[in-house]
Amino acid sequence: MPRPSRKSRRGFSLVEVLVVLVLLSLAVGAAAPLLQQQITASKRRATLDKLERLHAGLAGDPARGDYGYLGDFGALPPTLADLNTSAAKPAYVVDAGYGIGAGYNGPYAPRVQSYQDAWSRDLDYTAGVAQVTSAGPDRILGNGDDLRYPPLAPTLTGDLTVVVRGVPAGGGSEVSLTSAEVLAFVASAVNGVRTESALSGSGPFTASGLPHGLHGVRLAGQGSYLGVNLLHVVEIRRGSTLVNLVLEEP
Secondary structure, eight states: OOOOOTTTTOOOOHHHHHHHHHHHHHHHHHHHHHHHHHHHHHHHHHHHHHHHHHHHHHHOBGGGTBOHHHHHHSSOOSSGGGGGOOTTSOBOEEOTTTOOEESBOOOSSTTOOOSBOTTSOBOEEOTTOOOEEEOTTTTOTTSTTOEEESSSOOOOEEEEEEEEEEEOTTOOSOEEOOTTTEEEEEEEEETTEEEEEEOBSSSSEEEEEEESEEEEEEEEEOGGGTTOEEEEEEEEOSEEEEEEEEEEOO
């Protein structure tokens, strides 16, 4: 049987091994930054998703008629954790007259299990401002790599104007009514309880700075309109909302 040649039995030389190791190190070095970029991008996406969910819990999605915690309480929560706990909060109750509720109707961000970003740092939230911020990859709040949603803090209040016109008992054209013929009230969520307060003015009737969400308007006839009452639900968004209502003289 022929013996293997000396050449076929020769292993790798030290130089060849070193060359392979150098090439491998170069490949790993080139791939490491790309891998780190992918990890950072994944953490950014996860954090932004959490910020969006928390914002939706705070202020809802007005385009869908959802106003989150704000709509049910009339104000934003003291902390992000308050979105998902009913402790020490009034229960959700639907007003029999208006058919709209107030009180805790959460959890408002059910898919959020913690209030930290993907870099294990607590998210930044200021009570009264519907905006949540992550310090980003460098874990230092207040510089260029912060993640914030929404980018600009939204306005969460609006104004209401109620114009009331009356239909005379004897017929004829509608007439504008003043506080001599009608009193106007707005029912808003205040700390989770539906609370009624008088609208300003003697006609038209106004209120400013109402939180976004559903509010009730109640008219109580006076004078020749005594005994005539009307309930109406209005949706308040940013800007001014005008409501035209009509009472019929008895």
